[in-house]
Amino acid sequence: MDVRAKVFAEYQSVEELRELLDKFRGERLLHIGSGSNLLFTGDFNGVVLHSAMRRARCTNEDAEYVWIEADNGLVLDELIDQLCDMGISGLENLSYIPGEVGASAVQNVGAYGVEAKDVIDSVRALKISDGTERIFTNAECKYGYRDSIFKNDLRGLYVITHVTYKLNKHFEPKLDYGNLRSEVDEHPTPMAVREAVIQIRKQKLPEVSELGSAGSFFKNPIVPHEVYNNIAARYDRVPHFEQDGGIKIPAAWLIEQCGWKGKSLGGARCYEKQPLVLVNAGNATPDDIINLAAAICADVKEQFNITINPEVNYI
Ligand SMILES: Cc1cc2nc3c(=O)[nH]c(=O)nc-3n(C[C@H](O)[C@H](O)[C@H](O)COP(=O)(O)OP(=O)(O)OC[C@H]3O[C@@H](n4cnc5c(N)ncnc54)[C@H](O)[C@@H]3O)c2cc1C
Known part of the structure; x- marks a missing residue:
């Protein structure tokens, strides 16, 4: 859409985000990811915020699970690619969904029988009104079909800054949705499932860069x-x-x-x-x-x- 915002502001750290929230207090604010689930109905007379924080780190590990905390601005598909490359599973069915980590926890993105909520352990967020931080457990996010507390009671009140995923070290492929099973070997790796999902999606969905x-x-x-x-x-x-x-x-x-x-x-x-x-x-x-x-x-x-x-x- 050929639309404009009054201001577009990007931040590199949580501190910078706090400063922006202070600076633009009283303005109409919209935090976006890649904009892949937005329809601007006209020019936006306010401040569009976007994160340039794009890292992920392991925060905990035991015999069965690994906890990965990802920054809100990391492209979800890049995170999934890195995890599959390391043999870490849980997000591979969500491959090639456009968008960033922060929004995926707002939207509870889903595809091929898996939803983000299945692997989200917790979400860190800043309250827009006073810059205080709060950690939401998975249950507190009140996830539903493409739905969360951030789309309802807390709509527009928090910026999600980090998402922590609890991922299984032992791969249990989820292949029951659609024709996914027929596209992989009997004992596929997370990367093989990811590649199959990408192939199927490319046949059905328009490339965001083209259409x-x-x-x-x-x-x-x-x-x-x-x-x-x-x-x-x-x-x-x-x-x-x-x-x-x-x-x-x-x-x-x-x-x-x-x-x-x-x-x-x-x-x-x-x-x-x-x-x-x-x-x-x-x-x-x-x-x-x-x-x-x-x-x-x-x-x-x-x-x-x-x-x-x-x-x-x-x-
Ligand atoms: C071709 C195509 C295929 C798609 N396929 C799927 C699919 O298979 N499954 C699926 O579930 N979705 C799918 N989507 C929808 C889209 O990819 C998801 O909704 C995705 O999560 C949007 O991410 P984004 O970063 O672009 O968010 P945006 O569209 O920029 O924002 C989405 C919402 O999240 C809010 N938001 C963004 N970042 C934050 C933050 N850090 N804190 C608080 N709020 C925030 C925004 O204000 C907005 O309300 C598809 C979209 C396209 C274009």
């Missing part, structure tokens, strides 16, 4: 059994997954049934290989994306009586 997108635009809805039964009576082979509290139906399937796959509205397009992704086909304005998302939502509501909600953060 602007925010990844999956909508969350997959979880519907009551009667809503699912109603749809299953009308359509052949409805993909679905039993969940606590109902049945999850892939939003991509609902969108495809509504005929949106590959279609454009203004400069925005519903991606032809994965209809859950909305892309900037070249010259999209924020309104193009907003209008396309709204039109898709309205059609899904009309055809299935299901409300799909955006995963993307509208700013």
Whole structure:
């Protein structure tokens, strides 16, 4: 999106972050990572903060586990590459998800049957209002599907500065999701799983460097059994997954049934290989994306009586 912020400020240390928070007190603040889950709906009349802290260190170890603390600004995929290279497992299924460590703990990113919450031990954060530090245990982060306390009760109140992962030294590959198992040997290494995940993702998802997108635009809805039964009576082979509290139906399937796959509205397009992704086909304005998302939502509501909600953060 061709949008501007009043100020963009980057810091190299927690002390510098404290100084910036003091300096810009009273301004509208937005801390970003790579911006891969954001939709700027227009210019941002405030201060955009970004971390240039990009290291990781081992803070503890026992016979079974290793604790790795990573800085918020480290690219998550770089961390995963380094860990797989050392044979340390737990994050490999999250390979190639765009974005940085700090945001991954806000978003509880997930892919191929693994979520960040499965391996996050704790999160260190600074309170924006007074610069005090607090450590959140995994339970205190209140993780859910692409959700955490940082998106709800504490939205905009803390900057996550570090994330500590508790990773297993003994590799137990998680291969049950999709076609992952068929892409690796019987006894794969963490790096082999990482490479398989990357290969699969490259076939389905647009490269961020080539085609602007925010990844999956909508969350997959979880519907009551009667809503699912109603749809299953009308359509052949409805993909679905039993969940606590109902049945999850892939939003991509609902969108495809509504005929949106590959279609454009203004400069925005519903991606032809994965209809859950909305892309900037070249010259999209924020309104193009907003209008396309709204039109898709309205059609899904009309055809299935299901409300799909955006995963993307509208700013
Ligand atoms: C092609 C593509 C594929 C994707 N695939 C997946 C996928 O498979 N699974 C998945 O879960 N997601 C996926 N995503 C979404 C995205 O990668 C994740 O949401 C990621 O965590 C965003 O990271 P980011 O650094 O870009 O965060 P941003 O988009 O910059 O920020 C996301 C949110 O976190 C907040 N935030 C950022 N840093 C901090 C901090 N340090 N402290 C407090 N708040 C902060 C921001 O204010 C914002 O609300 C995909 C996106 C794209 C473009």
